[in-house]
Amino acid sequence: MKCPVCEIGCDIAEGRSGRCRMYVNRNGTIVERFPGSYLTMLPITIETMPMVHFAPKSKFLQVSTVGCNFACPGCISETLTVHADAVAGALTTASPEEVVRRAQVEDCTGIVFCLNDPAASYFTFLALAREAKAAGLRVGCSTNGYFTEHALAALTPFLDFVNIGLKGSSDERYRECGAKSADPVFRNIRTLHEKGVHVEVSAMYIHGAEDEVLNAARRVAGISPDIPLQVMRFVPFGEAAPGLEPTIRESEHVTDRLRTFLRYVYLFNSPGTGYLNTVCPVCGTTVLEREFYGPMGCRTSAALEGGRCPCGWQAPVRGEICAEQYTEYGMLGGYRTTRAIEMAHAILVTLGIRDDKELGAVLGDIVREDFIRGMHDRIHQVDSWLGLIAELAARAGREEEGRELISFLRERTDRIVAGSALAETRPRVYYSMGYPLFALNAERFESNLVEAAGGTCVNKRLKRKGKPGVNITVDELNELNPEYMFISGFLSSPASDYLHYCTEHGVESDAVGAGKVYNVPAGWDFGSPRWILGFMFLANTIHPEIFSFDLEHEQREFYRRFYGITGDKFVANRDFSRPVIGAPGDE
Template identity: 40%
Template structure:
């Protein structure tokens, strides 16, 4: 039987569940995997999806499941997207979701993280039941539906955020499908059907022309459709060289205003391009701040959608007078991040090939870990464990116990514990420096209770971030006067989302920041994932301690990095090509799998081409994932 949910049109039979891995054949028709339900349902602000022109600050119940019809390199949600359904998912059926949404006084339900294309029949049941209770229904989707499915889908949803991979067919082939045409066709049709549509596109170095063409194509449908530019964050195999700086992203966004009235920039802490400006006169109408990757939050409620010049902003629905802010790890991005941090520990325990994670470790065990870390109580427990150096050791033991790898867990704990003692002895003398920890922009301060600031205090530094009363998901905007008043002698820029130091110093000059750390050039960019999200934070701690106690640490940082990478990743530090992944130390292929690719001819399905890679490292942006590659000879 052919599945007609999306344009991939997989053949489903007793031997195949299709690309999504969530559909089965009855012999006469294709249905959802029996007893499939949702993995989680958590309240979020609508800006977290993100949607910025639909019921501003509204509280929605976000749901997610497993499976995806795309195979995008660098996907942040690869674990839920690649996993297969399990009977453990049956607990959250559509009726339960609707009941929960009503109990928590949500305006509606949103499907996100994995694509509803993979759970279409489940999503359809949810949408019908939600509409019966007057709940709004929407989703974040790649919108690769067939025309026949889209006609039904358009009747089920009130709003969508369509993630556009690019304008060219090549950008879609990189995700394992053939063409971009169905996506633009479907956006146009949904808009004509009266669905509220917002769009997103990823901007990476080298695809500037593609992003511009996306804006042009969307403008031909309507110049009022918001376009969210997602500054590319290299995860998985993606090299960090593909990541544009925040400054580069801001420049391209400014140019896109020629085509569309509302351009927003995400993944860029401190940017002013999350704000809404009047397209008529350019006045600032509503201010937002970075809340996390892919998300934002309103600084104050958006009450009026009309500018003083008379221009009106197309916003659908009534704005909430109070913003709903998710707490702890109770939201979609945080769940994806949470699983990434679990994956980071598993990697250090020996599960090193993320593309073959389920083959190496076993689907059942993966789902077992998933089920045990996806409930709200456990997520809160994890959130607390990863905030302090010593409690992080309990996080490692927790994951190692679930994975039945306690000896490997203790090996990692022992390595970290030994280095903690070194820093603890050093910090007994305290540091003379006030320390400021920011992310991306000098005006975006990391929250006081985050691991990064706790690494500073553990090293003997005085964290000025601890003076902040306001909290956000990752951090909050601060004024130049806050920084100047506390005069940090050292500034650290987060290893998760950073900005080139030349841009950073230029912004300090622009904002009038003249703290000692700036004037004396003691601003340091932490290596990616060396301060949060991965056990590599122990190397970040050593790096921080060395800067706060110059010449006193007594250890060779390069040797420490080599020892860690060799023991837990099977490679030397100098062999690593860092990116933003928590679980991967390198954007290249693991050394222990590299020989598999040497001197092989590789056939790309549906493209019929072969290439002898010799001893080159494969660039996965030009091929399908390893599971779809046929090796010849």
Template identity: 45%
Template structure:
């Protein structure tokens, strides 16, 4: 039988479950795999979805399942999105609704994986949610058939449509023949009165395509917000495709000639997460970076009307207080926690995705995720995280091998740290004005190396950090500045921003600003290399650390490849972009 949920219209029979792998045929009916349910349900602020013009600061229950009909390179949640139904217990729609009511959420929202892969499950959730007076919505690639969209538009109150680009080629890269159904569906949802916001991926080289997306959205309505997602190669895509934050800011500015509201994500410290009046340019709502694809209001959005009289099209009342998610709970930080588990398993030689999913199922409850969150913030505590995952994977001896490697280097750096306790360090992410939280692993690496982290003076908290003023940096006058290896910015742009903001600390004057290599300071066991990198910079000419040798030993022992063969990306678990060489695959399974 033909499945008519999405435009692929797969044939479902006893031999095929369709492109997304979640549908089966029973008699003359296509149904959802009976084993499919929601793998998690966490309360989030609506800006984490992200949605910026809908019930600002509202608390919603985020849910996700498995399955996706697209195959996008660099996907932020590839395994969660593309895996087949899991064997461990999952939540039913009625359980999700009960949970949303208990936690006093305004509604439910499906994210992380594609709802087209769970259409019947999501349909039941939306119906039950609305029966209980809850709102319902989703993040989607919006590749539904016209007949399905007609039904979906009557069930949902809001959607964030992830657009891959305007050209067919941008969709072909995701294994999809054409972009036309997506823009058709956006127009139809908007006409049906559904609140629509759009997000578009910006990778280096597709600037014209992003502009055409803005033009196409404007043809539907210039009031539809366009969220530009600066491409971060979390998967197998090369680092060269990642545009700098500065390049992304310039592109976003140019889009404002087409649409009224343009926002930039994945760029810590940018002011393009704020809402400005489309008529006079006045600041109306101020936000800061809140993890991958997320944002957080800095204060309640009091009025949707500017002093000049221009109104912003926002649906719903603003909550008086924004809901703040804890640890890894909520939004795309769930996928980061997943990536950290994946990173450890890779170092333990486990590349079987099905084993990864089974282990994730054992630790994805809220209590264990909070334990993991605290484990990964301190060097020695991280060893217990490795031990936990190795035990779940039934390879304790492999865990001991990784722990031993890290512990030996910790002892070396601990010896060095005794020599210096006055070198002041500032740690930021992407922008000099976005400071990493005081309790994060990166700042603890600085302290462990013998430096004094000025970030420890910050009282306010956010995820993963907060916006600060130039005066904070100048007053504390750091000797060295490190830029996070998770989301960074080219040094020439960074120094330019320091000049623009009037930051004249010794680190700037003496050009002691360093960009930590990707995933060497957070998210992966490779942080031990980042620790040695930091220690070497804090003890120049006196550390005795041969970083090239250490990197080679780590990559050979735990990835089966020499360091020089690795082409870096932002992935926690992949030491190199693109397919791994065959000799690597053989070696890592030994």
């Protein structure tokens, strides 16, 4: 029997599932494997979805499930899609009425389905959307847009806004994700736009694939040049090769080109860029100012009243700009939640757990028990980080492996703390993500590691907070005047681009003058127990007169003992739970 949900059109035999594994043929009817079941259900601001031109700063109830009809290389939600069965144990059932009541109790404007694709839970989402609209709530979703015409026609009357995630423009690119062609997506964008649904599109920009983004934007412009386009700078997760990641500077150049035929183009996954702002095309005034707010998300940090420029130009937003900004707690909300799940996954992998069934037994419990809420508070200090490992090891029945990992981390941490106590000076150190003007929060783990390594983290003088940091001004950075500047190994920028930005924008710190700007290696400072390698890197750099860790040896030893990976050469990526690609001896 043919599945009616998406254009892949799986023929599903009785008792079997299609390629997404989320539907089964039961007595001649296609039904969901996990009907009415949700992985997350929590309030977010709409920009976290992300959505930029619809009801800015408004609070919505985010729901997600597991699974996806696509299989895209480097998917940021891989834990929820590729490893869907591993986290299915965390699903909780709720009727449409119960979800709507939750949205109302939370004082949400509406409900949005994101993180994984609603095509994986189509009938659940359709029932929820119908109930939410009947209750006067707004409804939206983030999707790859591969619905059949029939499935979309049934859903459209209940949709207010949609973010369509484009994989490119060519059939070849869509086949890489397991689809047949690109045409159904652009057909559905046109249908939604013509039906009056507010449509925004996000396009993944992969290094070397500029034409895919440019041609996709041209096809969108053919529908309407007013449809906002969100350029998603590709970050290599999973098995994606690091060379596919474009720099922020390259991404800004592509964004400039896209703006020649689309009116509203924004750049995401690029902390510190100014290309998230809505600027008046008449006089150049910034009308809506935004900043990075976690992977795939942003936050409206400032807005002129009503979105109107003093010259009279009106920003093209639908719905009112909310007066107050809702702030999600910790890692709850948007794709930060997937990072939290992957951090737990990353610890379990270092304990030797790599089987989906065994992973699922632990991940299912911790997500169901709201473990993620408290997890945010435990990843900013060494002792609490080690306690987190101990707890997960106990839950997984891997206490011995946990003790071995903790011993490895503790021994090196103690050496750094003892050595830094001997330092005659404590240099001023600044920790940023992406471009220079995005400062990590004062209480972040990276900031605390700087202090433990014998530096004075100037980020601690900043009072504002974001996720994982905030935009600051050139004057603020010059006032901090760091002697060392580090660029995060998570969402990064080459040191050469970073210094170019400093020169171009008048950043004149001692670090810039002395060329003491350093990239922390990918995956070494956030998201997994590999932070110990970043800690040793910081110590070597800040106090070379005290520390001389052999980082190549330390990396080989860590990977051998805790990943079962041997060899001298590693192709590193930014994935938390999968540290290298195609390494010899990778188990």
